[in-house]
Amino acid sequence: MRILSLSLDRSILDPASTAAKRQALAYAGHEAVILVVASGEQKEFDLAPGIRVRTFGGASKFGAFMQARSHLRMAERPDVVTAQEPIYTGYLAARLAKRFGCGLHLQDHSGIFARGSANLRERVLRAYAESLLLRADRVRTVSQRGKKGLMTIGVQEQKIDVIPIATDIAAFSQVDRSLALADEILTVTRLESEKGVDILLNAFVEVQKVRSQASLVVVGGGSLRQAYERMARHLRIGTAVLFVGKEDDVKPFLARAGVYVQPSRFEGWGLAVIEAAAAGMPIVMSDVGCAGEVIKDGESGLVVPPGNPKALAASLLKVLSDASLAKRLGSAAKLAVANLPDAQATAALIRASLEAAAKTG
Numbered sequence: 001m002r003i004l005s006l007s008l009d010r011s012i013l014d015p016a017s018t019a020a021k022r023q024a025l026a027y028a029g030h031e032a033v034i035l036v037v038a039s040g041e042q043k044e045f046d047l048a049p050g051i052r053v054r055t056f057g058g059a060s061k062f063g064a065f066m067q068a069r070s071h072l073r074m075a076e077r078p079d080v081v082t083a084q085e086p087i088y089t090g091y092l093a094a095r096l097a098k099r100f101g102c103g104l105h106l107q108d109h110s111g112i113f114a115r116g117s118a119n120l121r122e123r124v125l126r127a128y129a130e131s132l133l134l135r136a137d138r139v140r141t142v143s144q145r146g147k148k149g150l151m152t153i154g155v156q157e158q159k160i161d162v163i164p165i166a167t168d169i170a171a172f173s174q175v176d177r178s179l180a181l182a183d184e185i186l187t188v189t190r191l192e193s194e195k196g197v198d199i200l201l202n203a204f205v206e207v208q209k210v211r212s213q214a215s216l217v218v219v220g221g222g223s224l225r226q227a228y229e230r231m232a233r234h235l236r237i238g239t240a241v242l243f244v245g246k247e248d249d250v251k252p253f254l255a256r257a258g259v260y261v262q263p264s265r266f267e268g269w270g271l272a273v274i275e276a277a278a279a280g281m282p283i284v285m286s287d288v289g290c291a292g293e294v295i296k297d298g299e300s301g302l303v304v305p306p307g308n309p310k311a312l313a314a315s316l317l318k319v320l321s322d323a324s325l326a327k328r329l330g331s332a333a334k335l336a337v338a339n340l341p342d343a344q345a346t347a348a349l350i351r352a353s354l355e356a357a358a359k360t361g
Contacts, residue, residue: 004032006083013036105357137159142269145290173334175280191225217256270288282329283329286304
């Protein structure tokens with residue numbers, strides 16, 4: 001099978017990155033070209049036998065898109081073209097699939113149809129993505145929530161493959177939490193609006209009113225870091241909130257904190273939640289992504305409505321003030337993720353999804 005994969009993820013351009021390794025594993029045994037649509041210099045290298053990574057670069061995101069569009073006119077026919085998301089790379093993939101008569105395989109990692117539209121721009125993009133997804137031979141999503149969203153727009157159930165993002169459960173399950181600090185709250189996230197760190201900061205104000213010794217550690221980078229740091233100071237919680245920045249290895253933070261919180265407005269899956277659960281942490285999260293499917297309210301975590309700082313604070317206080325509850329939820333969370341597919345199993349599921357979409361010619 002010949003695969004053409006289109007992605008916006010520039011981390012694939014680093015062969016040592018987790019994203020690149022996932023791609024190599026997923027396409028193993030097949031001939032594949034991975035085209036990264038990203039600004040910067042042109043680059044090309046062999047990621048693994050039969051798997052080549054290319055980027056045509058560009059001065060901007062739009063420039064990269066136009067460069068890719070131009071070069072793809074000279075592409076050789078694949079058996080299947082797969083796009084990382086159903087809008088920008090989805091557009092390119094759909095044009096190629098039509099031109100070559102090959103299979104069209106689209107991915108929806110964000111669960112975009114499982115939530116409401118935020119603004120006019122997103123409504124327009126969603127409408128376009130919907131038209132592409134309905135034409136696809138196969139659609140891959142990461143959660144049952146995402147599957148239900150796709151079905152609401154008319155994607156046939158038999159065309160949808162639910163494949164969670166691979167997590168090294170075994171590695172995270174070895175985290176030693178014997179010295180965890182009961183009153184330390186942890187979140188690992190990108191500092192962007194959809195991740196809801198502003199909601200968490202407002203919730204933490206309420207937590208501190210009851211438990212003044214509580215602290216909050218925020219691991220991750222993003223465009224809103226300075227804004228959130230200012231917000232913490234304005235709310236007079238700055239001394240109790242630590243913004244660590246991006247960390248490649250989050251295990252030491254999972255070992256230290258007493259409770260993990262994910263305050264996202266929306267999530268496709270929630271990889272950081274799965275890692276924290278594998279480490280045996282009690283989870284408090286908004287009702288997005290893997291909530292309800294893996295982290296079930298009152299069983300393997302506490303789940304609250306998105307965008308509700310008071311509910312988030314109440315659930316955090318419930319865990320912080322009840323050691324037996326925290327222990328029970330942490331143990332249940334660890335069990336809940338134990339049987340999720342590992343990297344090898346996930347790669348096999350991805351290959352099967354691609355094979356189901358492929359059209360040999």
